[in-house]
Amino acid sequence: MTDTVYPVQVVGAALVDSLQNPTRILLGQRSAPPALAGLWEFPGGKVEPQESCQEALKRELVEELGVEIILGREISGPHPQGWPLNEKASMRVWLAEIIDGQPATLQDHLALEWFPLDSELLKVAWIPANLPITRAILSL
Numbered sequence: 001m002t003d004t005v006y007p008v009q010v011v012g013a014a015l016v017d018s019l020q021n022p023t024r025i026l027l028g029q030r031s032a033p034p035a036l037a038g039l040w041e042f043p044g045g046k047v048e049p050q051e052s053c054q055e056a057l058k059r060e061l062v063e064e065l066g067v068e069i070i071l072g073r074e075i076s077g078p079h080p081q082g083w084p085l086n087e088k089a090s091m092r093v094w095l096a097e098i099i100d101g102q103p104a105t106l107q108d109h110l111a112l113e114w115f116p117l118d119s120e121l122l123k124v125a126w127i128p129a130n131l132p133i134t135r136a137i138l139s140l
């Protein structure tokens, strides 16, 4: 699988209340496309040409939630491009913390909600591809 190159690189933030002592995580409920609307995700999006993954993640969080973040450690996936989402896309995910701004549904989300970092998180109506990532976060 590591030979596979995914043409679409997605990045996501596991946005916790505190990088030092995480107890809650902020998830976004997608508004589109219809197949994903209502499901929960890590805020983020696609990396643009000429942009690093980390730059893209910071940009997406400003655009979508109106917050500045600092990144913590990466939640490494099984592939160099992170966690495969489908045949075309793979997502790298970083722990992150808000350093400025109040999260708001500026773009792409119906709602934002803080969830406790416990096993109940596995019962959230996730985009299905996100479940293994959630397990990895809970086992940190």
Ligand SMILES: Nc1nc2c([nH]c(=O)n2[C@H]2C[C@H](O)[C@@H](COP(=O)(O)OP(=O)(O)OP(=O)(O)O)O2)c(=O)[nH]1
Binding pocket: 010, 011, 012, 036, 040, 041, 042, 043, 044, 045, 046, 047, 085, 089, 091, 108, 127, 129, 130
């Ligand atoms: N942001 C995000 N996307 C995810 C997650 N899980 C998952 O399968 N995806 C998929 C959904 C989309 O097909 C793709 C990300 O696309 P996106 O629509 O969020 O990207 P974007 O904000 O850059 O928007 P655009 O280019 O489509 O306008 O990755 C996740 O946790 N967060």
